Amino acid sequence: MIERISHNQLFQLILANIRELIREPGVLFWGIIFPILMSLGLGVAFTRKKDVVTNIGVIGQTHFRKITVPDDKLGNNTFIFQSLTWKEAMIKLKRGNLNLILEEKNGAVQYHFDPMNPDAQLTYLKLARVLNTPTSLGKATNSEILPLKVNGTRYIDFLIPGLIAMGVMMSCMWGVSYAIIERRSKKLLRRMVATPMKRSNFLIALITVRVMMNFVEAGLLFLFAWLAFNITVQGNVAALFALFIAGNFAFAGIAIFISSHTAKTEVGNGLINALSMPMMVLSGVFFSYHNFPEWSIPVIQKFPLTMMADGIRSIMTEGAGFAETVLPIAILASTGLIFFVAGMKIFRWH
Amino acid sequence: MNVEPIIEIRNVHKSFKTVQAVRGIDLCISPGQFVAVLGPNGAGKTTLVEMIEGIQQPDFGDIFIMGKTWKGNEKYLRHLIGLSLQETHFIDKLSVWETLRLFASFFEIGKDRCEETLNLIGLEEKRKAWVVNLSGGQRQRLALGIALLNKPRVLLLDEPTTGLDPNARREIWAILLKLKNQLNTSLVLTTHYMEEAEQLCDYIVIIDHGKILKQGSIAELLGEIQDLPVKPLEIRKITLDDLFISLTGRHLND
Ligand SMILES: Nc1ncnc2c1ncn2[C@@H]1O[C@H](COP(=O)(O)OP(=O)(O)OP(=O)(O)O)[C@@H](O)[C@H]1O
Ligand SMILES: [Mg+2]
Numbered sequence: 001m002i003e004r005i006s007h008n009q010l011f012q013l014i015l016a017n018i019r020e021l022i023r024e025p026g027v028l029f030w031g032i033i034f035p036i037l038m039s040l041g042l043g044v045a046f047t048r049k050k051d052v053v054t055n056i057g058v059i060g061q062t063h064f065r066k067i068t069v070p071d072d073k074l075g076n077n078t079f080i081f082q083s084l085t086w087k088e089a090m091i092k093l094k095r096g097n098l099n100l101i102l103e104e105k106n107g108a109v110q111y112h113f114d115p116m117n118p119d120a121q122l123t124y125l126k127l128a129r130v131l132n133t134p135t136s137l138g139k140a141t142n143s144e145i146l147p148l149k150v151n152g153t154r155y156i157d158f159l160i161p162g163l164i165a166m167g168v169m170m171s172c173m174w175g176v177s178y179a180i181i182e183r184r185s186k187k188l189l190r191r192m193v194a195t196p197m198k199r200s201n202f203l204i205a206l207i208t209v210r211v212m213m214n215f216v217e218a219g220l221l222f223l224f225a226w227l228a229f230n231i232t233v234q235g236n237v238a239a240l241f242a243l244f245i246a247g248n249f250a251f252a253g254i255a256i257f258i259s260s261h262t263a264k265t266e267v268g269n270g271l272i273n274a275l276s277m278p279m280m281v282l283s284g285v286f287f288s289y290h291n292f293p294e295w296s297i298p299v300i301q302k303f304p305l306t307m308m309a310d311g312i313r314s315i316m317t318e319g320a321g322f323a324e325t326v327l328p329i330a331i332l333a334s335t336g337l338i339f340f341v342a343g344m345k346i347f348r349w350h
Numbered sequence: 351m352n353v354e355p356i357i358e359i360r361n362v363h364k365s366f367k368t369v370q371a372v373r374g375i376d377l378c379i380s381p382g383q384f385v386a387v388l389g390p391n392g393a394g395k396t397t398l399v400e401m402i403e404g405i406q407q408p409d410f411g412d413i414f415i416m417g418k419t420w421k422g423n424e425k426y427l428r429h430l431i432g433l434s435l436q437e438t439h440f441i442d443k444l445s446v447w448e449t450l451r452l453f454a455s456f457f458e459i460g461k462d463r464c465e466e467t468l469n470l471i472g473l474e475e476k477r478k479a480w481v482v483n484l485s486g487g488q489r490q491r492l493a494l495g496i497a498l499l500n501k502p503r504v505l506l507l508d509e510p511t512t513g514l515d516p517n518a519r520r521e522i523w524a525i526l527l528k529l530k531n532q533l534n535t536s537l538v539l540t541t542h543y544m545e546e547a548e549q550l551c552d553y554i555v556i557i558d559h560g561k562i563l564k565q566g567s568i569a570e571l572l573g574e575i576q577d578l579p580v581k582p583l584e585i586r587k588i589t590l591d592d593l594f595i596s597l598t599g600r601h602l603n604d
Contacts, residue, residue: 012455016444023443023480186439194405194435196428197456350405 009197013205017179021213031217035167036224039160042286043229046155051076054123057089057101058082069130077126099123156229161312162285164218165247169305171214172251173276176206177259177268184348185263193349203344207252214248236321239329240312246329247308249336254304257343279305304335354417356381356504356536357402362411364397364560371397372408373560379553381503384530384537386547387555390598394560395540396436399508402538403433415504429457432502434493436509436540442482446473446492449481450499457500464499471495471525487518494525505529507539511546519546526550544594556597563597 021027056079058064064081071077081102084092089101099120101112109131113120183189193199225231233240258271282289282296283305289297300306307328314320322329357379364372371394379385389395400406402413404420404427412419415427440449450464468474471491476484484492490510497505511519527550529535541547547554548568555565564571571593 007455007458007460009455009458012452016441016448016452019448020441020443187435187437188439188441190405191435191438191440192456194403194428194433195453195456196425196458 010201010205013197013201014208017205017209018212021209027213031167031171031213032220035163035217035221039156039163039221039225040228042159043156043225046159051078053078053080054100054126055079055092055098056081056123056127057084057092057098059084059086059089059101059103062102067130069126077130079127079130100127102127154229156225157231157317158288158313159286160221160225160229160231161316162283162309164221164244165283165305165309165312166280166285167217167221168214168244168247168308169251169276169279171217172210172248173255173258173272175210175213176252176255177272178265179206180256180259181262181265181268184259185265190350199347199349200344203256203340207249207256210252211245211248215244218244231316233316234319235315239320239322239325240315242322242329243308243311243315243325243332246332246336247304247311250304250308250332250339251336253336253339253343256347257339260343260347263348276305279303282306284309304332307332353380355379355414356383356416357538358412358414358417359398359402360412360414362398362401362408362413364394364401364406364408371560372401374411375557375560375562377555377562377565379536379538381536382534383553384526384551385539385553385555386551387538387540387557388542388544388547388594389540389557390542393558395557396508397560398557399433399506399538399540400435403431403506404428429500430502431504431506432497432500433506434490434497434508434510436512438493440481440489440492440496443480445478445480446484447477449492450495453496454499459499463501467495467499470498470528472521485518487514487521490514490518490522491525494522498529502535505535505537507537509540509542512542519543523549556594558598564593 052075054077058081060083062081062083064079066081067079069077069079082092082098084101089098092098093101099113099117100123103110103112111124111128113124115121180189183192189202192202222231254275255272258275259268262268282292282300283303284300285305289300289306292300301310311320311325311328314324355378357377359375359377362372362375363370373394375394375398387395387398397406401408402415404424407420416430418427420427441452444452447464447468450467451461454460454464468477471494473488473491473495476488481489481492494507494510497507511522514522523546526537526539530537530550537551539546539550553565553567554571556563556571
């Protein structure tokens with residue numbers, strides 16, 4: 001029986017792919033350590049409110065050097081004032097060293113900052129309160145600010161589902177298409193199809209091993225996030241699994257389609273970058289896409305990465321189940337199927 | 351030759367965008383025959399062999415293997431033939447054994463035959479070595495082993511010894527000669543080396559610019575040298591090389 005299985009070509013293909021993967025030291029770093037480091041870095045940076053030091057440019061002379069506003073809820077705010085000329089101030093502004101410039105004119109303080117820059121606006125609001133200048137924008141006093149500490153609303157709760165989805169996208173797109181293109185350019189594909197190997201088995205093995213690896217990666221990332229940040233899955237775990245598989249399948253299908261023809265890694269890389277970069281920026285992995293213009297949001301929500309990230313997020317943090325996620329699961333699965341079938345149709349084995 | 355040919359090629363043509371790689375080749379190969387296809391670079395050897403292997407399709411003409419065309423019989427024929435391509439890189443980080451097992455599984459062949467094959471190609475000691483760490487000669491022997499896994503009726507080898515040193519080349523020859531005495535296998539092999547053709551094969555086909563210039567047994571071909579316009583200086587040094595140069599106007603390894 002065991003001997004029979006070990007003759008099975010799908011089994012041997014899967015085994016070969018697993019061996020190749022675990023014998024590649026880069027996999028361990030990029031697949032497992034890197035996402036954990038990223039979540040650790042970003043999670044700590046955005047989750048624990050630390051003291052904020054803000055540089056303020058002052059045109060002309062100033063007797064202020066430094067003001068610290070103690071705040072045990074939101075973290076201390078320290079303002080450091082620097083006397084500058086306009087020219088120096090502009091350079092520092094452009095370099096991002098400061099985002100607000102003060103000027104005293106006719107006994108009144110004038111604030112110069114870019115109103116499109118939310119950081120600058122925040123600096124203005126905080127500083128205006130300190131300097132006791134009336135502001136129309138910020139009337140809240142510190143006592144009215146109630147920091148939210150519920151699990152599910154922290155940045156790390158937002159980030160981890162996004163990182164899981166992004167990891168799947170990257171792993172599938174790069175891993176699957178690299179394996180295909182490399183085997184094609186080395187004439188191994190051609191050699192394999194000159195045997196009775198079933199062509200679909202070759203691709204199924206490739207996808208299966210990717211999904212297995214992505215499971216391990218996502219599992220470890222989740223484990224880490226649970227230990228370090230106490231993240232939990234509040235919704236339906238089965239729905240989470242289904243969504244995870246559907247997302248893997250979608251990206252693997254896209255990768256097969258992308259690499260169905262070329263024998264040049266550069267072409268594959270270009271196509272993958274062209275597809276994955278916009279999704280990484282727009283799909284709400286690191287920050288919400290609701291900051292983008294109104295008209296673009298319905299478009300962004302149709303990207304596979306958005307669907308997967310939003311879906312995982314709704315299950316993990318909002319407690320969603322199959323009812324809320326059946327649509328993205330179905331769409332992702334059929335995306336994968338369509339690209340897989342189309343890719344197989346035009347696939348160049350020689 | 352009244353036996354049914356194992357391979358029959360009828361007026362086969364194949365062009366790529368601007369190149370006519372094969373321009374009307376006819377050839378019959380009988381069971382058990384060892385045939386060398388000789389020709390300089392770009393002669394059309396690979397194109398011809400890959401059409402026999404069913405990897406490329408002819409633009410015109412027919413190819414029959416044991417009376418069957420590739421169309422409609424692919425699954426059946428794939429089990430009957432063994433081949434090695436001119437250049438194939440197997441998976442770098444699989445061992446010799448794992449690579450054999452992988453290819454054996456495509457033919458639904460078990461461990462025992464892999465073990466036999468490993469012995470045949472003399473790589474027992476390299477069983478656990480990764481493909482990436484093999485020498486050129488060892489890699490070619492692995493490729494040959496994979497071609498032999500299914501005990502093929504037809505073996506097609508595209509330049510199995512190109513780039514190997516004389517010793518490594520002789521190791522491959524030894525494996526093939528052993529096969530000639532044991533198995534009921536026909537062989538088509540392409541090569542640049544006259545010596546290889548003489549050592550291994552009973553029938554020689556010389557092609558250039560996609561056409562057969564001469565074919566026959568070594569004795570037949572050497573007999574023809576008498577009639578050549580350019581005569582070798584000393585009769586006792588006559589070899590197939592002389593024939594080749596007078597036919598193509600260039601050396602084999604050019
Ligand atoms: N896929 C292809 N696309 C375009 N031209 C090709 C292709 N394959 C072969 N050719 C051309 O067809 C001709 C015959 O090539 P082929 O590879 O059959 O020669 P060969 O005898 O095997 O040469 P070599 O000894 O160098 O392996 C050459 O001119 C080659 O450039
Ligand atoms: Mg060739």
